[in-house]
Amino acid sequence: MADEDSPLSTFVQSIRRDLNCVSDMDRNVRRNSLQRLHKRLTQKQTLPPTPVLQEAWDNDILPILVKSVSDNAESCRELAVQLLVFGIQNSIVVEQTMALCLSPLIERIGNLPMKEDSEEVRLLLIQLVKSLVLSCSLEMLSTNLEPIVQILKSSLADQYHEIKKEACDVIHSVIGRTKNFTQQSLESLLKASIPNLKHPHSKVRLATLQGINMIMKCNVPADTVSALLIPVTEALVFDHSERVRKYFLESVAEWICCGFEESNDNDDHVNLSIFRTKLSHLLPLLICGIFDASKEIGSTALALAENIGHVYTTCATNRRHNSGTADDAADNEMEYHLLLPSPFKERPGRTCCIMVQDFLEELIPHIKNSLQEWAETTKLYGARLLLAVLVFAEQQIAPYLHSIIPTLCSAVGDNNVCIAKLIVASSHILGWQTSPSSWMSQIVGQVSSSNASSVQVANGLVIMSGLLYGTKKHTGNDGLAKEVLKALINLNLQFNSHASVHNQTLAILQNLLKVFGANYSTCSSDILFILVQIQCFGSNLSQKQAVADIEKALADVMGFTSVRSLYESQAELLLGMIIADHETWSTHVHGQALFHAFLQKISNLAGPYLERLLPVLKGCVQPERDPSLRLKLLQILDELFEIEELAVWWYSLASTVLGQIILPCGVWRVGKIGAAIRHAAMVAFGTFLRMNLCSQHDLETHLLSDQVLPVVLSCLEEDYYVDVRIVTCHVLQELLRISGNSLTDKQRGDVQKALQKRLDDSSDGVRLRILPAISLFFRTMPSSYSDASIRSFAANILVHMDDSNVEIRESVFKALQVCTSLRPAILEDLIKSKRDQHEKTEYCDRLLDQAASLQIMEATNA
Template identity: 25%
Template sequence: MAALVAAETAAPPGPAEAAETSETAEAAELSRALSRLLPGLEADSKLGRRRRSKALQRASRGGVAPRRPKPADARARPPPSGPVGAPLLPALACAPGPIRPEGCRALAAHCWTWPGPARGRPPETCEELRLALVQLLSLAVRLGGAALAPHLDDAVRVLCCTLLDPFAAVRRESCECAADLARATPDHFHMQSESLIGPLMQSISHQHWKVRVAVIKATGTVIQFGSGKSVDDVLPHFAQRLFDDVPQVRHAVTCVVGGWLMDLRDRYSFFHKLIPLLLSSLEDDIPAIALEAADLWEKVGLQWQRENEDDLKDKLDFATPPPAHHPSPENRPVLGCRELVFRNLSKILPAICHDVTDWVVGTRVKAAQLLAVLLLHAEDHITQHLDVILRTLHRACADDDGTVVSSCTRSAELVGVFVSPEVFLKLLVSMLKKSPSPSGLLVLASVLRGCPREALQPHVKVIAKELARPHICQGSENRLYGEHLLLCVQTLVSVCREDCRGCSLQLMEVLVTVLALSGATGLSDKVQETMDALAAVQDVDGSQDLYREHVGPLMERLAASHHDWTVHSVELLQFDVVVTHAGPALGEVLPHLVPILRSCLQPSRDPQMRLRLFSSLSRVLLSAKQTVDSQGQFHHYLDTVTKDILVPSLQWHAGKTAAAIRTAAVSCLWALISSEVLSEKQIREVQETLMPDILTTLEEDSQMTRLISCQIINRFLKTCRGAVDPDKFIKIYPELLKRLDDVSHEVRLAATSALVTWLACIPNDDGKSYYQSNIQFLYRELLVYLDDPDGAVQDAVLEVLKAGSVLFPELLVRETEAVVHKHRSPARCEQLLQHLRALPPAQ
């Protein structure tokens, strides 16, 4: 043994011993250099201290500095102390003065990076130095590793301060340091992790997006290695970051939440809170974020599926195919993802129902998008939550934001895809019965759009019947209500196609009502398109044939209530639509049409309603051959129209409304006799009945009434030449003469035209002597107007005199010569005399 020891002692030094000898020599040299420089750090002069610090830095960087310790060595080596560490501490706290001390403190901090960090941190006002100190702490964490466990409390206290530092770079470095500290001390970090959550959450809304990203990532690591109790404190802040304008921030939240769902120790307890955050990212505006979220979500589902393989054995072994009308069967979520959503849906839905009506638009948008994603995953399991879902959609579809409404209609379509019509129709119809609304109709239309045709087929008639009920189809005159009601019909026709033949009448009632209530809101084109689509599935040619098929039942239903109509009655508006749009089909329902008109146009009924009906009747009579007389049967009802409808309305009553009704009645009469559906005999019958009333309307205040009355009299006279009672005939021209004094130029000219026709009705034979005194009076009156200030009236009167000159030319010559000298301009009289002299001599 002694020999062995002696041999070992006498052996030449090996490489390790040589290196150790070299390091010992370098350390000895450095020790001598430090003994000269360290006392200078305590000099009174700041400039002197700075120079000593630089010299100390050069000495540490020279060849005398020991090698950088490996991590294992660093963990074993304590922080500097004794003759080196003690003088550096006062240098770190160098007080401000005329000479800037930051250099001294910076040099001291850099010196402390060899061989290890300083304990504690003095107050520091310089941002760069605070950053250097945090970097120093980060270096200590990386090098010290698990050996820092005894100092974990001190490190956390430092980070609690630096995480709230005003300098953004300090906060970012502190976040990285916190994450490194969590990873370095996994066995002890959970005891201190909760202390960091508060400062981190205070920094998560920092104005610099890089700070926000760093905070989110650090929070993910801190909670991963810390206490799961902090998840509840963090999630509201993470949820807010999903609204961040910077994509990198939203991406960070997505990655952290996805990591928690896969790796968090207590993740099963937080599935219902974490899943909504990750699924919200599936609808992110940035495709890269949405793809990352989808990838993470699939990994989460597959991992959970593996962990619960025994529980899912039957579903894995006997996997069900996607529903036939699945919106994207090729992208159907994996079983694990679907099961996760289904099992947590009851915990997630209440929060969504709350957020979908939040006052912040962004929150409503995210909630609506998330609801659609959840329903896509839950599939037919949403049936047990259907009442809550439909009530949520009912409220959300009334939102002013189009994005919210769009997402909710997509959710409603998914309800139609996955839920049986027997279930959702019971709830939706009940909601509409209780409170018809545009949003309720929109939800119904969207659900029907998503439902398969074969599933809806047994329920088409029920749906159409409910839509046609007065409290639904007449629920509101609001344009949006009409649009969504029309959308329900459009959807039903497009989805069920030929299956709608059995309920075409009910759908027609709805379309007529929409057209009636929409008024001037511009829905007529859309209604017409829907009618054409309905006609196509009925296998008829267009809406006219559709009216022909259903106008009878429509008129019968309207006739049942016409005794109670007012101008505000929906039935009146429906009747007006049928009358003005049915076209030739009206000729087939005259037994219903005429009695309704006769009843509603009596003077005792609502005046405004009568005005509306007269207006519609005028439009129809203008094209009577294509409407009421399309079957050639209108003449059977002519007596009712003239005596029971027009005569009572042409009689004079005081008031502007009564005058407007007389104008409307006169317009109807003009449309009737101008429509060419009446024979001359029928016109004479109308003339005998209505001429006295028309003569009285020549005195109406309305210019239009007087003008139309002149035209009607002219038409009557042209049709009834020589067939008028002379006594009645003579009473016509004085009324026309009065119109030559009318304030309206058009009425005066119309009156002269009627006088020409009146004169043409007098036979130029021996019977004309009966009219000689009246003709002489007419000559004299007309000669007065031959000097009218209006040249057009003079010319018109001249034509009247020329037309009447054939009756008693000598009499007219005498009357003209008697007044020619009284006219301001005798030109027209000379023309008349010249015309009279050119006439052939009387026989």
């Protein structure tokens, strides 16, 4: 027993009353007592020497405070814990404190649900645990690891974020002092920590990572890491906090190397095996971080990967020595640097390449599975990982193309633009790392599959374009080029209305030019054929520009001074390709559209090939062929007639064109379709005559054989479409202009009847357009034409000079002026007899004056 006058006795007596009151029934008394104790114990100038305080603490103060930890009043519990923390921080030996405190700590916060309901007190309690951990002896700590682990597990599950952070700090402190944990304890701590990696507070996630980092330093088995940690840490690669992402990548690097650097010669083999196992699980996380959104983090991840690669290759003494790193020429090396994505500024180090290449067999399936998941972050993880692996794998990736190509084709269509961009970048790198012959057949098979939709085809074309973009210049051969072009020709016919297919086709053609260079010349006709395909199905402004660029580049490669010269050199071959299947053309087969686009492209260069086109045109306008096709071909024919430079070529073919193509289409057939065909035929016939593509001799030959007039006159009788009558008026006008004076009397009589009938047409449009033909009829009539016929025709026309339509009155007047100039006496006599029947006599008087003047002139000349 201490002497009553000793410092210990004196000190204890000074606080005895407060110590006794801590057990009072009244909470206020207990609280006040604890407050006084707190004040007394925290005033260092009034405290006894440390040995005295230590003895008083262990024997008198500590038991009472430990009991108060379970007080019913929150304020009392809070004060008691604060005093305990203070006592630990000011004690020489805390073994007694730890022995007494662990039990109430476990009771209050060691089990879920926690008995302690105050967040503030729980925070103080976990801080108390931290103080105990830092202050106790190593032996005492090792003895009490299990209860501490139990408390930490519960605290990590606490809803209060500050408690979670404090618990992680305690883990850091404990493991910083001892690593003598059982595997079960480590696994339980790891399980308790992992949910906090998804906590909304970035500071909690960072603290959790720091705690897990310490746990991993205890050599957690690789299987445990794979089963528990890897599935949840993938998301940390995309954490919103840059601090978290950077620390995570640094932690992954530490986890990989943890324990390996400390190995000795006797256990090198065992540790290398563990090292490889860790790498297989953790390496994907690290190299995925290379393409972090932050350039700084990406550079950090790359540097960490390079360092680990150095460690790996230094220790893996049985590693093969061929890394697969290409030894390219300087110009190719520069080209590759342009392809490399940031943060790569040059080829990756050889050691890191070796490391990644050793794990390709595990990495490729992992990437494929990630890209097939529905979660966006998982797919983004897979896309980043794929790009990183391809950069490091170099030529060693070739054996895995059968798996990578379909994966690329599938993933490039993702709705997430970031994923799609990463996949395209991957195709660029893959194109560089491998030769076209190693993947060409496979990618062509992907896009040529009969079951592929337009979207799948477009995706495959994106990858094909990317592979070609990355391929080294001038490394292809014409056999591979023809394989690609054959597939593109079929695709653009099959998916003619899909702009995405056309866009990617153009990109492929541009990249093919780069890859195959001069070898491309043997495929020029196929390329031009594809360009015509794209244009015939409609193209926007950007597509037109792309087509023009490709044409110019191809012309340069082949040594032509212009695109026109290029097409001129290939026109015959292209024409053969386009018309090869003309017998199968229909509405649903787009050969005629291709034919049209080609003719528009070569335009005035088509002359030498017109004779070759005639059988195609003739065959396609036959009555048994598709009506839409017949209309389209007649439209094409009309457009060709309009090209002035082709006139000399048409001149020699006029008889065939007229007799075998145009006139048969003008023959009357029942129905709307027949009327539409007749209209198209008359439009083409009118252009044919207007452009003077037929000699007078050829036309007269057909007139004499009655091949022309019956068709034209029947079209003037068209009942269904007034437009047919209108365009036929123009045809008849041109016929009279060219061969009007060569008509027989019978033909002229038939024409006169038709003209007279059209002047009585129900459509003013027809009446107006027939009057120029009437003028030509009078102008071309022979002098032997009977006066009776002229008088009868003029009398019927004269009636319309009083028409309500001013244009018709003017046109009738002009026609009668022509007649008057040729037969003034007949017209003078006729007009005088009819003048009084006209409401307006102005035109009659002008014609009479003309007739009188002409007769005076005739008399004078006579």
